[in-house]
Amino acid sequence: AQTVTQSQxxxxxxxxxxxxxxxxxxxxxxxxxxxxxxxxPSRQMIxxxxxxxxxxxxxxxxxxxxxxxxxxxxxxxxxxxxQLGDAAMYFCAYRSYNNAxxxxxxxxxxxxxxxx
Amino acid sequence: xxGVTQTPRxxxxxxxxxxxxxxxxxxxxxxxxxxxxxxxxGLQFLxxxxxxxxxxxxxxxxxxSGRQFxxxxxxxxxxxxELGDSALYLCASSLTWGIGExxxxxxxxxxxxx
Numbered sequence: 161a162q163t164v165t166q167s168q169x170x171x172x173x174x175x176x177x178x179x180x181x182x183x184x185x186x187x188x189x190x191x192x193x194x195x196x197x198x199x200x201p202s203r204q205m206i207x208x209x210x211x212x213x214x215x216x217x218x219x220x221x222x223x224x225x226x227x228x229x230x231x232x233x234x235x236x237x238x239x240x241x242x243q244l245g246d247a248a249m250y251f252c253a254y255r256s257y258n259n260a261x262x263x264x265x266x267x268x269x270x271x272x273x274x275x276x
Numbered sequence: 277x278x279g280v281t282q283t284p285r286x287x288x289x290x291x292x293x294x295x296x297x298x299x300x301x302x303x304x305x306x307x308x309x310x311x312x313x314x315x316x317x318g319l320q321f322l323x324x325x326x327x328x329x330x331x332x333x334x335x336x337x338x339x340x341s342g343r344q345f346x347x348x349x350x351x352x353x354x355x356x357x358e359l360g361d362s363a364l365y366l367c368a369s370s371l372t373w374g375i376g377e378x379x380x381x382x383x384x385x386x387x388x389x390x
Contacts, residue, residue, distance in 0.1 A: 205381035261332040266319035
C-alpha cells in the first residue's frame with residue numbers, strides 16, 4: 161500500500177516571501193499521479209497542482225510549482241510571492257496509475273500561516 | 277459550471293441513529309468518491325462509484341454504505357452511528373474513472389454524533 165508523509169505539521173511565511181512544503185511518499189509503482197490540494201478554513205478542498213510521474217518536467221501553476229524527485233520519492237510544493245489568501249491546510253496526495261479507480265491517498269497535511 | 281454540491285452541510289445526530297448524506301457531482305462528471313476527514317485519522321477514502329457501481333471501497337465497517345443513481349448523484353449512509361463517526365465527509369467528482377482523472381471536491385458535510 162502507498163503511504164504519503166508530510167513532515168511539517170505547520171509552516172509560516174511572510175507575505176510576499178517564498179515557502180516550500182515537503183511531501184514524501186512510498187510506492188512500488190513506477191507510474192502514478194501526485195497532487196497538492198489546499199483546504200482553507202471554509203473546508204473546501206481545492207486542487208492546486210498535479211504532476212504525472214512519467215513527466216520529468218516539474219508542474220507549475222502561476223505562483224505554485226513543484227519539485228518532483230522521483231528517485232527520492234519526494235514532491236515538494238513551492239509557493240512564491242505568498243499572499244494572505246494562501247493561508248490554509250495543504251495536503252499532498254497520491255493516486256495510482258495502474259490500480260483501478262480514482263482513489264487518493266493523502267498525507268497528514270501542513271498548516272500554512274501567512275504573516276502580513 | 278456549478279461545482280460539487282453536498283447536502284446537508286451540517287448535521288447533528290445521536291448514537292445509534294442512521295444518517296444519509298447526498299452529493300451532486302459537477303455536471304457531466306460520472307464518478308463520485310467519498311472521504312472521511314477527522315483530526316485523528318486525517319483524510320481516509322471511503323468508496324467510489326462509477327456508472328452506478330461501487331468500484332472501490334476503503335477500510336471501513338459495513339455500517340458505511342453508499343450508492344449512485346443514474347444521474348450520477350450519490351448518497352452515503354451510515355447506520356448505527358458511533359461517536360467516532362463525527363467527521364467532515366467530503367465528496368469528490370471526476371469526469372470518468374480510472375484514467376488519471378482529477379477529483380474536484382465539494383464543501384463537505386460536517387456530522388456531529390452526540
